[in-house]
Structure formats: C-alpha cells, structure tokens
Amino acid sequence: MNIWLVFLLGGLLTFGMRYSFIYLLGRFEVPETMRRALRFVPPAVLTALVVPELFVRSGQIDVSLTNFRLLAGVAAVLVAWKTKNTLLTILAGMIVLLMLEFIF
Amino acid sequence: MSNKQKSFWAGVRAELPLLIGVVPFGMIYGVLALNAGLAPAPAQMMSSIVFAGSAQFITAQLIREAVPGLVIVLTIAVVNLRHMLYSASVAPYMRALPVSWKVLLSYLLTDEAYAVTILHYEQEESSPTGHWFFLGAGLTLWTSWQLSTAAGILLGTTLPESWPLDFALPITFIALIMPALKDRPAIAASLTAGVVALLAYGLPYKLGLMLAGLLGILVGTWLEERASPRAVSPRRARGPNGGTL
Numbered sequence: 464m465n466i467w468l469v470f471l472l473g474g475l476l477t478f479g480m481r482y483s484f485i486y487l488l489g490r491f492e493v494p495e496t497m498r499r500a501l502r503f504v505p506p507a508v509l510t511a512l513v514v515p516e517l518f519v520r521s522g523q524i525d526v527s528l529t530n531f532r533l534l535a536g537v538a539a540v541l542v543a544w545k546t547k548n549t550l551l552t553i554l555a556g557m558i559v560l561l562m563l564e565f566i567f
Numbered sequence: 568m569s570n571k572q573k574s575f576w577a578g579v580r581a582e583l584p585l586l587i588g589v590v591p592f593g594m595i596y597g598v599l600a601l602n603a604g605l606a607p608a609p610a611q612m613m614s615s616i617v618f619a620g621s622a623q624f625i626t627a628q629l630i631r632e633a634v635p636g637l638v639i640v641l642t643i644a645v646v647n648l649r650h651m652l653y654s655a656s657v658a659p660y661m662r663a664l665p666v667s668w669k670v671l672l673s674y675l676l677t678d679e680a681y682a683v684t685i686l687h688y689e690q691e692e693s694s695p696t697g698h699w700f701f702l703g704a705g706l707t708l709w710t711s712w713q714l715s716t717a718a719g720i721l722l723g724t725t726l727p728e729s730w731p732l733d734f735a736l737p738i739t740f741i742a743l744i745m746p747a748l749k750d751r752p753a754i755a756a757s758l759t760a761g762v763v764a765l766l767a768y769g770l771p772y773k774l775g776l777m778l779a780g781l782l783g784i785l786v787g788t789w790l791e792e793r794a795s796p797r798a799v800s801p802r803r804a805r806g807p808n809g810g811t812l
Contacts, residue, residue: 464636466609473626473643474616480650482673488658489669497655500788504656505685506747506757507783508649509740511764511776512678516737518765532734539738540745549584549742556738560731 531567535560574696578703581683588736589620589679589708590715591726595733596623597719603631607720614716618709619677621773622646645772652780653681657701660688664698672698675705679736682743690746752794756787 517536518524526533539556546552568576593614600610605627613623622643629639653676661669684701691697719725726732748754760783767775 464640466605466630466636469626469636469639470609470613470616472640473622474618476640476644477617477619477622477647477650478674480644480647481654481676482670483651484655484658485661485669485673485676488655489662489664493659496788498659499791500784501656501659503753503756503784503787504652504780505682505689506744506753507760507787508652508776508780509682509744509747510757511760511779511783513737513740513744514761514764515768515775516734519768524765524768532731535734536738536741539741543742543745547745549739552742553584553587553735553738556741557731557735560734564731
C-alpha cells in the first residue's frame with residue numbers, strides 16, 4: 464500500500480474516533496448512565512497514561528528506590544496535591560529527578 | 568479583550584507547560600521517522616495527517632519493519648481507540664457548536680489538548696466560550712508538534728538523552744489529574760486504572776491503557792451508583808461539594 468494512502472486512512476480513522484461521540488451526542492440525548500460515567504474519563508484515562516511512565520523502566524515494572532522516575536513522580540503527586548499548581552508540580556518533579564540522577 | 572480572546576489565550580497558557588515534554592517527543596519522532604526510511608515530506612506530513620504521537624512512533628517502527636500497509640492502518644486505529652473516550656467526555660459541552668467547530672476541534676483532540684480542556688470545562692460548567700479555550704490549547708499543541716517534528720527532521724538529532732525532558736509530560740498529567748480526584752468514586756477510578764495499566768502493561772497496541780481506562784470508569788460509576796442519593800445511610804451521604812473526604 465502506498466505510504467500516503469496509509470497516512471490518509473490512518474488519519475481518517477483517527478479523526479473518525481475523535482469525532483465519533485462529538486457527532487453522536489450532538490444528534491441524540493446523552494443517556495443518564497453515560498453522563499454519570501463520563502465524569503470518570505479524566506481520572507481513569509489520565510492515570511492510565513501516567514502510571515506506566517513512572518513504574519516501567521526498560522520494559523520491566525520497577526518499584527525499587529533506584530527507580531528515580533517513580534520517586535520524582537511521588538514528589539510531583541505530593542506537590543500537585545498540596546499546591547494544585549501545574550508549574551510548581553513540573554518543577555518539583557523535574558528537580559527531584561535531576562538531583563537524583565546527578566547525585567547517584 | 569473579548570471573552571472569546573480571553574478564553575483562547577487562557578487555553579494557550581494552559582497548554583504551555585505541556586510543551587516542555589511535547590517538543591522533545593516531537594523531535595524524537597522526526598529523527599525516528601527518518602531512521603525508519605521515510606523521506607522528510609511524508610515524515611513531516613504524518614504529524615499533520617495522523618497527528619497522534621504514540622501512533623506515529625509505532626507507525627514509523629512498522630514502516631521500518633516493512634509491515635503491510637493495511638496492518639499499519641489497523642494498528643493506528645487500535646492505538647488511538649482512547650480518543651473515543653475523550654470524544655465522549657467533551658461531547659456534552661460541545662453540543663450546541665456548529666459542525667465546522669466540531670470538526671476542527673475533533674481534529675485537535677489529542678491527549679494533551681484533552682487533559683487541559685476537560686479540566687476547564689469541568690471548572691466552568693456553563694462557559695459559553697469554552698470552545699475558544701479548546702481551540703487555544705489545541706492549536707498550541709498542533710503548532711509545537713509540527714515545529715518540533717520539523718526540528719527533528721532538519722537537525723537529525725534530538726536533545727541530549729541525559730536531559731530527561733520527556734518526563735515533563737507525565738508529571739504535567741499528574742498536576743492535571745489532581746483536580747479530578749474530588750471524591751471517593753473518582754479516586755477509586757484513578758487507582759483502578761493505575762493498577763490495571765500496570766498489570767496489563769504487556770498488552771500490545773496500547774490496549775492495556777484502553778482496558779485500564781474502561782475498568783477505572785466502570786469502578787467509579789459503580790461506586791457512585793452505590794452511594795447515590797437513594798442510599799439512606801448518612802455515612803454514605805455526600806457533602807455539598809460531592810466529597811466525602
């Protein structure tokens with residue numbers, strides 16, 4: 464298959480999925496159960512995106528103290544929880560990671 | 568400044584911290600695409616036609632392995648399944664928009680644009696200019712993705728690997744998850760998704776992510792149903808902010 468055709472079809476399918484419910488819920492009422500369930504999309508999906516980034520190192524789950532990304536992630540969680548400030552959270556996470564990598 | 572402009576620029580500002588992680592990611596993609604044997608033009612155009620980071624990484628990998636085109640197309644679709652959840656999540660806020668806006672914002676609906684936009688929508692339930700915020704966040708991400716892809720292709724190198732800038736992306740998401748954890752069902756949804764994401768990490772095509780997201784949503788919804796106002800036990804009654812913490 465031509466590479467451009469691959470991109471075009473892949474792009475169309477991706478767009479279709481992004482548009483799917485935005486289109487459907489514009490035409491039909493949102494069922495009550497679904498409305499309730501949708502509130503959990505951000506905490507569930509965003510957590511599922513983040514957790515492997517912290518725990519999985521070189522393809523293995525690593526919960527040891529030498530997993531600096533996990534330690535820096537814990538620091539970021541604490542700062543995010545206490546301050547509710549995005550920039551402070553990023554700074555805290557990055558600084559902890561850089562310090563750990565520099566020291567050890 | 569009109570409210571539309573204010574919303575637009577608020578969206579741009581909200582997206583900026585995520586760029587610390589997105590820019591190196593885009594550069595790595597550019598280099599990877601060239602290494603996979605793609606010419607500069609298709610490598611660049613994949614970033615605007617497909618416009619989905621992890622799917623683009625996998626596509627470059629599959630092209631290098633000379634996998635048949637149809638398999639690549641299907642892989643892109645499966646890897647991007649989670650966007651249907653994002654679509655459903657923002658859809659109730661976008662019902663009144665004209666089709667042209669819906670199409671444009673759907674195209675811009677990435678992980679990074681979704682994360683900041685849904686937070687804005689949830690905090691300002693009835694904001695009539697929420698779509699301008701979405702547009703500001705989406706265009707900021709789109710522009711930096713195109714430019715960082717180009718930088719990777721033109722320079723042929725990425726930022727030094729000893730700079731752990733890619734880590735900025737997950738920690739930004741951590742900051743964005745926090746406000747969503749406002750009650751027990753939401754916390755349970757997050758914990759479930761996190762545990763399942765680890766257990767199912769080995770699944771191909773990011774299916775572990777999809778499974779974790781769905782199970783998290785299921786557990787959250789189930790707990791909320793159980794603790795809904797119909798319950799008589801005062802211990803389960805929810806506070807005015809919907810929280811029991």
